[in-house]
Amino acid sequence: MTFILGIIRSCTYAVHGILFAARSQRNFRIHLLAAVVVPAAAVALGFSRLELVLVILTVSLVILGELLNTGLEFLLNLLEARDHPTVRAVKDIAAGAVFMAVVGSVGIGVLLFGPRILAVLRR
Numbered sequence: 001m002t003f004i005l006g007i008i009r010s011c012t013y014a015v016h017g018i019l020f021a022a023r024s025q026r027n028f029r030i031h032l033l034a035a036v037v038v039p040a041a042a043v044a045l046g047f048s049r050l051e052l053v054l055v056i057l058t059v060s061l062v063i064l065g066e067l068l069n070t071g072l073e074f075l076l077n078l079l080e081a082r083d084h085p086t087v088r089a090v091k092d093i094a095a096g097a098v099f100m101a102v103v104g105s106v107g108i109g110v111l112l113f114g115p116r117i118l119a120v121l122r123r
Contacts, residue, residue, distance in 0.1 A: 021070045027098075028066045035059045038109065045116045054112065058105040065098040 021028045042055045072094045076087050 017067070017071075021067055025066065025070050028063075028070060031062050031066050035063055041113070045113070045120075047112065047116075051112055054108055058101075058108050062098070062101045062105050065101040069094040069098050
């Protein structure tokens with residue numbers, strides 16, 4: 001029973017973290033919206049199971065990046081040396097990681113959604 005309670009507690013902490021990020025980070029809210037809309041659009045357009053897996057993985061990667069970036073930013077903000085060049089570099093690198101995840105997701109989205117959207121528009 002203690003094992004199950006530990007898992008429930010861990011999940012509760014995780015949900016609290018996600019809700020905190022959603023309340024405090026505009027970009028995270030935008031990505032959460034995309035995390036709902038994009039898979040729904042993929043289902044509506046008749047994506048195969050493998051294509052849906054790719055969509056879910058790319059959306060998850062962006063959400064993961066945003067959460068890690070947010071956590072790192074809050075941790076670094078605890079430091080007194082907020083304007084330190086190394087702190088700035090770490091924040092920029094973390095933001096760059098999220099940006100690369102978004103660029104990759106957009107590329108995959110264009111490859112998967114593009115032909116279907118064009119087919120719908122041609123009808």
